[in-house]
Amino acid sequence: MKLRNLGLAALAVALGGPALADDLPRSMVWSSYDVGSQGYSEASAIADAFGKKFGTRIRIQPSGTSIGRLQPLLGGRAAYGFLATETFFATEGTEDFARPDWGPQDLRVVAGRPGSTGMVTSQESGIETIAEVKGHRLALTAGNASINVKCAALLSFAGLTLDDVELVMFPTYAAAQASITNGEADVTCGATTSSAMYELEASPRGIKWLPVPASNTEGWEKLTAVAPFFAPYEETQGAGLSAEHPGHIVALRYPIIVTLADADDDAVYAFTKALDETYGLYKNATSVTDRWALEQSGVGPVDAPFHEGAIRYLKEKGIWTEKEEEWNARRLARLEALQAAWKTYKAENADLSEEDFVKGWTEKHDEVLASL
Known part of the structure; x- marks a missing residue:
């Protein structure tokens, strides 16, 4: 299993133990928007479906801020996040993520419900x-x-x-x-x-x-x-x-199911398969949850590149086409270009005040995108 720079204990809390290629872990933690939000309601409906079909216990950790929803994911305390546009901001290194302690984050999408x-x-x-x-x-x-x-x-x-x-x-x-x-x-x-x-x-x-x-x-x-x-x-x-x-x-996509780029491919494959196989149990939970059908939620454009584990399952289902592959390659190239620019910019400007750092990075960010 590919691991991020996390302790094994933190990983175990998030994933509940290793997942087999066609199986789910015993328990998981997901982050989401606040209780009462559309994102929380849909995450709850899908979690309930996973529990009914597979017996997986899922704890949803809600937050009213983009940082609060991303930190559990990046810190290894959550396996997936039911997120929104903060996914785009985080991969771009903009808004809350333009500060020296953030920058472009290596996130991947599993699926995103069209809205x-x-x-x-x-x-x-x-x-x-x-x-x-x-x-x-x-x-x-x-x-x-x-x-x-x-x-x-x-x-x-x-x-x-x-x-x-x-x-x-x-x-x-x-x-x-x-x-x-x-x-x-x-x-x-x-x-x-x-x-x-x-x-x-x-x-x-x-x-x-x-x-x-x-x-x-x-x-x-x-x-x-x-x-x-x-x-x-x-x-x-x-x-x-x-x-x-x-x-x-x-x-646009909301909620978007997001994980880390180096999340285990087999685990993400199993999650994507479970999302598909439980669709009948949650599709009528709200007026729009029927849009989680992978034919709609498993294609771009979306706020970050798709994860390889999800792509593998989408290919098996005949959903992932050459068009999707081309879109994903462009989105991944954009993210990688920003990550490379951030690494250089941060090393060269470590002595700047936060205000000047953010201003300079915003200019560099726009230069990078103009060059693509």
Whole structure:
């Protein structure tokens, strides 16, 4: 078994003992978002299915912060994390992970359930396209890099940046989401199924999802330069949406099941197989858990490269195609280039203050990506 630089005791806590190629360990620890979140609910449903079919005991360790969800995984106390965009930030070495004690992390994806997000306004705003958002009030959440980078990416689809709008900052995601209904902002970004979106739909203002059409290849090139984990998506679930009136918005992955790059291939293979074989037990747990079908969750784009153990099972199922292999190779090359640049940059700038270190690394990060 390939081991990270962990003590055997820590590894045993996370994995509950070694896994056979076609078997699961007796117990596991998973990290996830807070109790009550969609991520925690879906992790719980899958854990319950694993217990029923295989007798595996799983303890879920929730946290309200990206660092809190990643530390158990990186420290060997958890085998898998049910994560979100912090997976991308961690592999890029950006946001919370740009500090000297972090940098690009060597993470891998097992699967990621498709979800969607979009830029939303009211019917009464008169805004029809993302280009027309220029000069309007955009609601963002203070300190929520995960949401805010998605808004920045959506603006880039029309060649706009955050400098082209009037930013209105709110202390919580819920407050930002409610801002259009309350007349405090004109536009915001978020999931189609949040309660605030249904409230906007039911209000006299009405709701409108601004289109991000797949046919606009130039716009998509700009968007994926900011958020390479996005893909075109036709959403039929959520406020103001239906099969008859879908929203042409963007796909992302949440939750994403993440592990370490050097997690044992056989163990990850067994986990991926178990995720597939228990699908019938958890697929109806929520309105979207049916999207964990590997045909949807086992393909890119996603926030990090896929793990070799997962790829082996996906190939056996006929899901992993040449297209997926090409995407994964590009994503892996990006990660490896950033890791190499970080190693050099950190060694050469160890005496900088944290503020200057982060600023310099951000510039180096952008240089590396521009060279790929």
